[in-house]
Amino acid sequence: MFHPTSAIDWDRVVDLELLRHLSAVARRRGLTLGWLDAAGASSLPHANQGEAETCPFGGNCEARVLSSLHDPGEWQVIEVHPAMRELVAPVRVGGAVMGALLAGAFAADDTSDLPTLGEGEIAILGDLLALAAREVASHVRTTTPTVIAPAERQGYDAIIGRSPPMQALYATLDRVARSEATVLIQGENGTGKELVARAIHNGSDRGARAFVVTNCSAFNDNLLDSELFGHKRGAFTGAVADKPGLFEIADRGTFFLDEIGDMSPTLQVKVLRVLQEGTFTRVGDTETRKVDVRIIAATNRDLRAMVAQGTYREDLYYRIHVINLVLPPLRERSSDVPVLVEHFLERQRRGAPRARELSPTCIARLTSYPWPGNVRELENEIERLVVLSGDEGEIGDELLSPRIRQLSSGVIVPQPAADDRSLPAALQSLERRMIVEALRRHQGNKTRASADLKVSRRNLIRLVQKYGLDDARS
Numbered sequence: 001m002f003h004p005t006s007a008i009d010w011d012r013v014v015d016l017e018l019l020r021h022l023s024a025v026a027r028r029r030g031l032t033l034g035w036l037d038a039a040g041a042s043s044l045p046h047a048n049q050g051e052a053e054t055c056p057f058g059g060n061c062e063a064r065v066l067s068s069l070h071d072p073g074e075w076q077v078i079e080v081h082p083a084m085r086e087l088v089a090p091v092r093v094g095g096a097v098m099g100a101l102l103a104g105a106f107a108a109d110d111t112s113d114l115p116t117l118g119e120g121e122i123a124i125l126g127d128l129l130a131l132a133a134r135e136v137a138s139h140v141r142t143t144t145p146t147v148i149a150p151a152e153r154q155g156y157d158a159i160i161g162r163s164p165p166m167q168a169l170y171a172t173l174d175r176v177a178r179s180e181a182t183v184l185i186q187g188e189n190g191t192g193k194e195l196v197a198r199a200i201h202n203g204s205d206r207g208a209r210a211f212v213v214t215n216c217s218a219f220n221d222n223l224l225d226s227e228l229f230g231h232k233r234g235a236f237t238g239a240v241a242d243k244p245g246l247f248e249i250a251d252r253g254t255f256f257l258d259e260i261g262d263m264s265p266t267l268q269v270k271v272l273r274v275l276q277e278g279t280f281t282r283v284g285d286t287e288t289r290k291v292d293v294r295i296i297a298a299t300n301r302d303l304r305a306m307v308a309q310g311t312y313r314e315d316l317y318y319r320i321h322v323i324n325l326v327l328p329p330l331r332e333r334s335s336d337v338p339v340l341v342e343h344f345l346e347r348q349r350r351g352a353p354r355a356r357e358l359s360p361t362c363i364a365r366l367t368s369y370p371w372p373g374n375v376r377e378l379e380n381e382i383e384r385l386v387v388l389s390g391d392e393g394e395i396g397d398e399l400l401s402p403r404i405r406q407l408s409s410g411v412i413v414p415q416p417a418a419d420d421r422s423l424p425a426a427l428q429s430l431e432r433r434m435i436v437e438a439l440r441r442h443q444g445n446k447t448r449a450s451a452d453l454k455v456s457r458r459n460l461i462r463l464v465q466k467y468g469l470d471d472a473r474s
């Protein structure tokens, strides 16, 4: 029936020129213009000297009007009450009936009823009402905000990537940044954990304050203790002066605890206390200090498994696991490789402003390589390429690191053109791509690739020839 979330804004609709005109026409015939939608029924204010009246026929009458609205006609006369008939024109938006315009003698000072009008008069009024209903519908269409899919984002803060997993990450970051919650970021090496932590800080209310980073695996236990919490002079050999810890420096800002899986059980207790109470003591001190710090933690270890093995405190795990972001590895978003390549090339160009491009084959190889080291490995590779290529304008794939040449394919996989909607072409393109990928997975071994693809070896050889993939590996 009616679309409950899209009631018509009648207060604005009444200002439509046509409705004003129609009101006047109706008034001259002793009738009132009204409306009906999911919210109920009422007469239009200007139809009755600016005073909005609630339609006198409630309950059943309304239901009768409502049920008539789905008849196909543009307008009709319906009997809402034995003593009352009225003209009804449905407001249809995109196939759904959203309401109706009514004309009838339902206001207190109306003098006539439809039956007193001749058939010709009723038809004229009916056509006008239908015209007005279409106008209302078009008004609704242009003013009702429709839910628009959020635009694809190229990146977020310093994070680059357009792939669907990254779009999902950005949407989460929007919400996470605004909250004060502790965040645990997980992901393989080089997936951008620190970049994401910074993006959260920058987007938060703490963005103008300190963002303090420490790598928990870079220190031994005692040093990390003093690094995090500070120490009192004389607390240990070499503690020649009082020193504040990083928790104090991060006060009112964000503290990024990297490699949090590498922290000793003793320190886990101290960090837990800061998380729970915001308090700590410097090494060798008795004074309890209080800080207001948001913690973002990161690790590439499986903390849950460590909890199960008893090497990580369960209470701390749950404290930092309030929001858990798992960053996708680059091989699961290989469509981002070209934009990342361009981003890193651009950075290189700034240092040495010679226009450099990678050859299409080179980009194809970088895109198909499985990137165990993720974005950091890609970044290093681009830097290496630029150095090795010297003054060459276009950088060819022969300069790529041997491991990348070995585990990638230089075949440029044609993407189906945007306007190519033919199913056979799309299927061929998919078939070709799957073969390229299977050959790459099995280093060109056709027996294993064909088993993987569940086709006979002979069939695979035929397809490899058909698509000219004989050198897919080289």
Ligand SMILES: Nc1ncnc2c1ncn2[C@@H]1O[C@H](COP(=O)(O)OP(=O)(O)OP(=O)(O)O)[C@@H](O)[C@H]1O
Residues within 6 Å of the ligand: 158, 159, 160, 161, 187, 188, 189, 190, 191, 192, 193, 194, 195, 196, 300, 375, 376, 379
């Ligand atoms: N999505 C991305 N866009 C642009 N640069 C990125 C992206 N992800 C990572 N990088 C770059 O890759 C490098 C590694 O990123 P980062 O240090 O944030 O990763 P990490 O997950 O913390 O790695 P590790 O586990 O080794 O500590 C950095 O130079 C960073 O700028």
Ligand SMILES: [Mg+2]
Residues within 6 Å of the ligand: 193, 194, 258
């Ligand atoms: Mg890191």
